[in-house]
Amino acid sequence: MAMLRNDLVLLAVFALVVLAMPLWLGPIGAAYPDLMQKIAIYGIFAIGFNILFGMTGYLSFGHAAFLGVGSYAAVWSFKLLTMSVIPAVIFAVVIAGIFAAAIGFISLRRSGIYFSILTLAFAQMSYNLAYSVLTPITNGETGLQLALDDPRVLDRALSTGGPGIPAPSLFGEQLVGLSGFYFCAVLLILCFFLAMRIDRSPFGMMLKAIKSNQTRMAYTGFNTKPYTLAAFIISGMYAGLAGGLLAATDPLAGAERMQWTASGEVVLMTILGGVGTLVGPVVGAGVIKYFENIFSAFHEAKLHEAFSFMPDGLENFFVAITAPFVGEGWHLTLGIVFMLIVIFLPGGLMEGVRRLRTAFTRKPAAREETGKFAPAE
């Protein structure tokens, strides 16, 4: 049974690690607000995705659609109402939730690969519509941007407008630099707490039972459809919040956010970190965003610097063989890391952590113990 005190410790440690990101990310060159914001936002996206995929077992390949919808909703809130991020974020969550209810209602008629294909089809449809028919709402290829002559009815009524296009703000405070990061970090911690409560609730137990044996659930007296639909909507709302935050930290919404590669990215994050674990998806999001931003910025001069302690011939040799893995080639490194983890740590990075912990405490893992006692037929 889940223990309350352990959970509080986990939550406190998680909050501390997230809030201290500017400190411990410094030495690995990642302590700049733009990247930390992205890690926090995609952490929220992945936590929500895990509520569907990790707990319920339904693999959606279209969650980026909700990310995009959240972004558009937030930017429209900036344009029409006010530059305050609170209504923007609320709109993003609510509208993404409505979209998720509609798409989930249809997609959840099927399970397994057919469910994945249906969600993928819906997301690609949204992506293409954003470029074509829905241009009045999405502003097509240019992306939805703020403009000087936006109505911003609430801001104008309170006459808090200066010259130029204002930036998104929280209680009058502009969300730029570190304050933007901390806003996202606090929401990430709240989202983590909520996911933890769902995981520890009877509702969460039913989701895991559905993942384990959905047919049995029906003969146990459960109507599984509302359970899976609720999980789908909750995870869609998490994605909407993430999309809203992307717009809040950089008020521009483009359709490329809804493309299938973005949907695939959150699948990678969750698997990399550990499907079905609470912390794993956030770790996965952090690792992928780090690779994307830091490894892709490496170039040959930096490599020469790194290998400069070697004799010339050897230095050139090492630079030559490592060069394809950095800069533009960061995808190659990420791909290799991903393969290694799926092959050797199917439970993701969190399984690695668990194995290390058992190795150090010398307590045999519970799973191995029970396996031994199972008598043969």
Added chain:
Amino acid sequence: MSNAVLHVADVHKSFGGLRALSDIDLQVMEGTTHAIIGPNGAGKSTLLNVCIGRIAPDTGAVVFDGQVITGKRPHEINQMGVVRVFQTPEIFPDLTLLQNVMVPAFAKRDGSFRLNALQLTSRQSAIREEAEHWLEDVGLYKQRETLAASLSRGDKRRLELAMGLVQHPRLLLLDEPTAGMSRHDTNATIDLLKKFKERGMTKVIIEHDMHVVFSLADRVTVLAQGRIIADGKPDEVRGNPVVQEAYLGGAH
């Protein structure tokens, strides 16, 4: 013991050209244990599947407690109080034994759907105690925190029995509950099921093991090739020459 809890009324079912069930008319009286026996392929499991809504009959209907349940969805039939224990154990392999029994207990208490996402499972002590009680009754209490996937087949059956009993069903349908169990476990299961007979639970039991049938059943229906060939008290059925030829004298 006067009124029928379950009435299978004139049910026919064919799969392709094969007549799996024909002319099945069967009444199960309140508080009794009704055994259905017959050689392999006689249609016993199909009949149970019709009763829980897994298979729709071609004609005829199943009436439970005065209500037609044919056409209702499986979870609705369960919520009315008809619970089935499967022939191949159907459990939640990725959950612990305790969780496996808590899940049906929640279904009994909260109905077919409830969005209780902000309650803590650890605070549901009534449900947990109830689940622990049933695990104790089937002899699996000590292993309650292990994953159900690690159990042997016989233990999975006992777990599934606890999952059924925790719902306090009005009608319990058991599909070969002791298959794959040792003689010792079989006797323990018989004792457990007898206890419920005293409490007035109605049961339909499909069984190959004649020892189990004659220790538990008040009434026996014999199926062969999808038809009822005999129906009566255990002793009457045992002495019936048609039954002996079709079944007892056959493979056994």
